[in-house]
Amino acid sequence: MRKKIVLLLLLAFCQKIASQSGYPKDYFINPLEIPLVLSGTFGELRSNHFHAGLDIKTQQVEGHKVVASADGYVSRINVSLWGYGNALYITHPNGYTTVYGHLQKFSPEIDAYVRKKQYENERYSIRLYPKSKELIVKKGQVIALSGNSGSSGGPHLHYEIRDVKSRTMNPMLFGITVPDHKNPTIQNAYAYALTDSSHVNQSANDVKIVFNRQYDGDLLANKIYAYGKIGFGINSYDRLDGALNRNGLYILDMSVNGERVFQFAADKFSFDESRFINSYIDYDKYINQKQRVQKCFVDHDMNNLSLYKRITDGGYINVKDSMEYTVSIIARDFTGNKTKLIIPIQGKKDSVAIPKKEKITNRYFKAKLPNTIKDSIITAYFPENIFYEDFYFDYSFENGVAKLHNSTVPVHKNFRLTFDVSSYKTEDVKKMYIAKKNKYGKLNYVSTKRKDNTLYTLSRYLGDFTLASDNHKPTVKTIGFANGQWLTKFKTLKVRIHDKGSGIKSYRGEIDGQWIRMAYDPKKGILTYDFSDKNLEGTLHNLKVVVTDNVNNSTTFTTTFNKKN
Structure with a gap:
């Protein structure tokens, strides 16, 4: 008996050590010398990507001291007009790399190194990879001042931790703590009928779920009547102490009759999978209603997000006639605060009173095959696997505007759009470019290339495109x-x-x-x-x-x- 107890204690100790070696809790210190208040959390839902780090508030000003989280050396420096702006990457002896973005300026030693390279190359925007012994830093050493450079929407520090495979990790796993005593908020919930034979409350479309808060704090939905293959999604956010920002969840769970069938956990991901966010959310609702509804099901086999942790049968529920089900959806933050939504389901095979909304056109795109549109002016080539599902594609070319479906369908990789400009004068073509037209009619330049008698662009967005001219000097x-x-x-x-x-x-x-x-x-x-x-x-x-x-x-x-x- 005693040997068994000793063995169990030893096993527990080894597991603890293994856990610590996986995420060293005391290795990294906070990158700012002010209390940490967040405007953005790891894995948060952003436009076309998951947020790759923590956005730390800097009290609405620039110029706070940014310090190295641990000993190491500056392995990469970016000076860019967009993205992370002025950014530093520090590689540490334990194999991890910390990233500091949107900086105002670098420390004098680092800035002197950058300035020398900029003058040598006569360019401001630059990407540098110093050798391991060129810019050595110590834990707590000031490496920069916080700023608002790049694509930042206001003064803050973007902070990341990446592993040896360049996967970005949730800094909170490493002991970077931020006070949070608030439960997540579930704003809306939706049920989805996912096949031609399934329905929810006699609708073949998604249905908004009505729910109310109970005395114990849980949310209880009105019973829904469904049949066939269905799924669920929620629009939710979390707030941390000291800020009003609507941040992302850490874990989203869904169980059916007490058995977990879906889990999403914001712990780590690779950058090349981040755009799959457009499959994870209800993209149509994001475009039309500005809601980021997180789907508790995986609706196509191309989506291989590593943020999915536990998936059974794709997270779908096959509701049978006359059977009862209880769905529990739990939204959690990193500190364990949670909000539960309970959805009772009654299986009922019924007639469909509200048929599926779908515009039928003469072009049906197969997602796993290449698709092409071609007429006298326009050629649009869509490679295989750039769409997440098959759909009817809406195309027209009228009054010089090429309508490529609409922006509610996400595009995972670039397609190529070409305009034939052989009917224009050569001098006029030199001042022409391809523009994307927004819903207000404003024309926005898209990167335009010239080849023979054509102008073409590569894009990951559907919508309205046209030719525009610019004869004005800056x-x-x-x-x-x-x-x-x-x-x-x-x-x-x-x-x-x-x-x-x-x-x-x-x-x-x-x-x-x-x-x-x-x-x-x-x-x-x-x-x-x-x-x-x-x-x-x-x-x-x-x-x-x-x-x-x-x-x-x-x-x-x-x-x-x-x-x-």
Whole structure:
């Protein structure tokens, strides 16, 4: 007996050690020297992707000290106008890499390294991979200041932990803790009839479920009457302490008659699977109602999300006539707070009063096969496996607008759309581009390539496309100084650039004929040069800024200023 107890204790100890080695709890420290309050959680549902880290609030300002979470070396540096903006990647001896995004500026040592490379290459946006001994950092060392660079919607720090396979991991698994005493909120729930013979409350379409809160805090739905293969989904969010942001769930469970048939857990994923979010959610509701409904079923075999943990029969329920079922859907956050929705089901084979809504066209796309549309002007090629299901495709070309179905159908990979422009003059074609037309009629430039007598683009979005022309040059204006002005007390030099047509493709700044590092904030349209970058010889200086748009209209702006070192 005693040997058995010792063996059990030893086994428990080994399991604990194994768990700790999987996710070292005391290895990483918080990357900011202020209390952690989140605006975004790991695995949160975002546009076309799952959120890959934690978004940490910086009290609505930039400039907080960002520190290395552990010893290591800077293995990658990104300076980008979009995405993570200014970002650092630190590789640690335990094999993990931490990522720090949307930074305002790097520490002096790191910035000197970046500045040298930027001047060597004469380009601001740059991606660098320092060697392991070039930029060594210590745990708690200041590596940057927090900011709002890239695609950030406001000042914050984006923080990630990645493993040796570059999979992004939930930082909370490593002991990064954030207070949370609030239960998740389930706003809406839906039942889906998933075959031609199934129905819910006599409807072949999805049905909104009515529910009420009980005294014990659980949510109880009105009984639904269903038959055949059905599924469920919920629109839910979680709030953490200290913030009003609607964050994502950590775990979503569904059980039928007490047996778990579905689980989603936001612990880790690979970036190449992130776009499967558009299959995980009810994409139609996201586009039309701005609801991200998480489906508790997997509706096609192409979706291989590793965030699915326990799936039985795809998460579907085959409801039989006269049988009763109880479905429990539980939304949990990382600290264990939870909200349960209970849905009673009565199996009832009935007539369908509300038939399935579907527009029948003369084109039926098979998702597992390539599909092509071709007429005198338009060629659209859709490779196999870029759609999640078969459907009737709605196409027309009228008044110069190519209608490629609509935006409610997600596209997993690029398709190719080509316009024949042989009927246009060569000089006119040089200023033309392909634009996507939004629901308000606004035209937005999409990356356009030229080949022979065609213009083409690669896109992952359906909708309305047309040809547009841009004959306007970009504009360049100084901010806060005039031609010939003395700028001795100025720390920075700023100009505003803008293009009202195809958008800005590139820019170049020079002082006295030499390239200068001008940081570009595309959200504000401002170029900024920091005078501390280099010493200027003499007092009178010539500034030259060349800005080019996406159809190669170019503006060269020149002015002078005076400055003493």
